[in-house]
Amino acid sequence: MAPTSRASASARIDQIANHLDSKPFLELNTPFSTERSSRSEDERGNIKRPKPQEKKPEPKLQQKAELERPKKMSNQKPHPALLIPGPIEFDDAVLDSMSHHSESHVGQPFVNCFSEVLQNLRKLFQTTDPASQPFVISGSGTLGWDQVAANLVEPGDEVLVLHTGYFADSFTDCFETYGVKATQLKAPIGDRPQLDEIEKALKEKEYKMITVTHVDTSTGVLSEIKALSELVHRVSPDTLVVVDGVCSVGSEEIRFDDWKLDVVLTASQKGIGCPAGLSIMMVSGRAIERFKARKTRPTSYFGSWKNWLPIMQNYEAKKPSYFATPSPQLVHALDTSLKQILSRPLDQRFADHKAASQKVKKAVADLGLKQLASKPENQANGMTAIYLPEGITPPDVLPNLLKKGVIFAGGLHKEIATKYIRFGHMGVSVTDPERQDITAAISKLKESLADSGYKA
Numbered sequence: 001m002a003p004t005s006r007a008s009a010s011a012r013i014d015q016i017a018n019h020l021d022s023k024p025f026l027e028l029n030t031p032f033s034t035e036r037s038s039r040s041e042d043e044r045g046n047i048k049r050p051k052p053q054e055k056k057p058e059p060k061l062q063q064k065a066e067l068e069r070p071k072k073m074s075n076q077k078p079h080p081a082l083l084i085p086g087p088i089e090f091d092d093a094v095l096d097s098m099s100h101h102s103e104s105h106v107g108q109p110f111v112n113c114f115s116e117v118l119q120n121l122r123k124l125f126q127t128t129d130p131a132s133q134p135f136v137i138s139g140s141g142t143l144g145w146d147q148v149a150a151n152l153v154e155p156g157d158e159v160l161v162l163h164t165g166y167f168a169d170s171f172t173d174c175f176e177t178y179g180v181k182a183t184q185l186k187a188p189i190g191d192r193p194q195l196d197e198i199e200k201a202l203k204e205k206e207y208k209m210i211t212v213t214h215v216d217t218s219t220g221v222l223s224e225i226k227a228l229s230e231l232v233h234r235v236s237p238d239t240l241v242v243v244d245g246v247c248s249v250g251s252e253e254i255r256f257d258d259w260k261l262d263v264v265l266t267a268s269q270k271g272i273g274c275p276a277g278l279s280i281m282m283v284s285g286r287a288i289e290r291f292k293a294r295k296t297r298p299t300s301y302f303g304s305w306k307n308w309l310p311i312m313q314n315y316e317a318k319k320p321s322y323f324a325t326p327s328p329q330l331v332h333a334l335d336t337s338l339k340q341i342l343s344r345p346l347d348q349r350f351a352d353h354k355a356a357s358q359k360v361k362k363a364v365a366d367l368g369l370k371q372l373a374s375k376p377e378n379q380a381n382g383m384t385a386i387y388l389p390e391g392i393t394p395p396d397v398l399p400n401l402l403k404k405g406v407i408f409a410g411g412l413h414k415e416i417a418t419k420y421i422r423f424g425h426m427g428v429s430v431t432d433p434e435r436q437d438i439t440a441a442i443s444k445l446k447e448s449l450a451d452s453g454y455k456a
């Protein structure tokens with residue numbers, strides 16, 4: 001690895017772990033705890049291993065959380081409610097479908113299931129255009145960035161990246177990895193670039209693509225996709241419109257055809273409510289044509305649509321086909337979660353997420369706290385990023401919340417990571433009336449802040 005990219009990888013890991021650094025405290029069961037204990041590399045790039053720990057306090061916390069949890073949330077082993085902005089809580093039926101017996105990935109039963117998944121993704125993304133192409137590939141949301149950078153642009157091409165937080169920096173880094181020139185249009189923290197600024201930027205240079213993070217998971221900022229796409233089609237009609245929907249698909253309205261989108265990329269573990277491990281995307285016919293007109297070959301092997309496009313087309317047509325082995329168990333889980341989502345009108349699902357989000361946001365305001373996204377129109381419906389009161393940091397409240405049976409995430413935006421926490425409210429925690437996850441988490445947050453000495 002080149003020294004610069006090693007430095008930037010190390011900086012990214014440090015950044016993720018930042019909010020946990022303000023003082024020593026117990027190990028947390030958050031997605032960041034691994035980075036915190038194995039965070040640094042020596043000058044040769046070897047990972048510095050942490051010294052073996054003498055005592056492990058976390059299981060005690062976890063057991064305590066299990067004891068204190070008031071209500072059985074499902075048939076799963078009792079556990080703290082995972083209310084980070086993904087992965088989210090999973091439905092029993094989704095998890096059960098993963099204990100499917102082993103089967104051939106080219107056998108007809110599995111291929112039929114994959115076909116149904118691809119057809120149902122068309123419904124989830126609200127596309128009926130036969131030229132649109134769904135992709136489901138083993139990997140995470142990040143693989144969606146790689147696919148975009150490796151298939152839809154060529155080295156030296158210019159792209160415009162709208163920046164509403166951490167994930168735009170990572171997408172930019174991804175483009176640069178593939179030799180693509182990425183220009184960022186940055187908004188102040190908690191805001192999003194305004195349409196007139198975007199119009200100006202599009203008129204200054206010819207961009208092959210514009211990317212927007214629908215919900216930036218580091219800030220909870222929601223971008224307006226419909227108006228943005230209209231603007232791009234009017235001002236710069238050849239520019240592809242690419243939406244990072246990792247933290248929005250399943251919890252925010254997306255109308256792929258009506259809004260004339262070219263790519264919406266996402267992952268399985270957030271609003272879709274399936275365990276992590278699948279990169280999911282919808283690609284327009286226009287983008288597929290752009291891919292086919294490339295002058296150079298795709299700059300990835302595993303992520304190349306030269307390899308995957310025929311596979312996805314064959315799978316959807318129920319024809320066994322192979323490029324690289326998929327995960328049948330995860331595809332079964334996705335099949336179940338998509339069927340659950342589509343068993344009710346999508347508009348109802350989005351309205352439910354909005355209602356849950358309003359409840360959280362009102363509770364935050366009633367507590368006298370502010371959100372990073374201060375304007376209502378900028379606020380995501382599947383998560384809330386909450387500034388902590390002056391003098392209170394994430395390590396003051398997150399372990400305490402865990403003891404009370406709730407897991408929230410710390411801050412992720414590098415400039416303010418120690419000042420805020422993130423509350424995810426997506427999927428079954430919102431739509432399953434049997435679950436009290438959100439209501440319970442709101443009252444635990446109040447208690448936890450009071451325990452830290454805060455008076456609302």
Ligand SMILES: Cc1ncc(COP(=O)(O)O)c(C=O)c1O
Pocket residue numbers: 086140141142143167213215216217218244245246247267
């Ligand atoms: C908005 C956004 N984009 C991309 C990613 C990367 O996805 P993954 O972690 O599944 O690779 C994330 C992860 O949280 C995200 O929130």
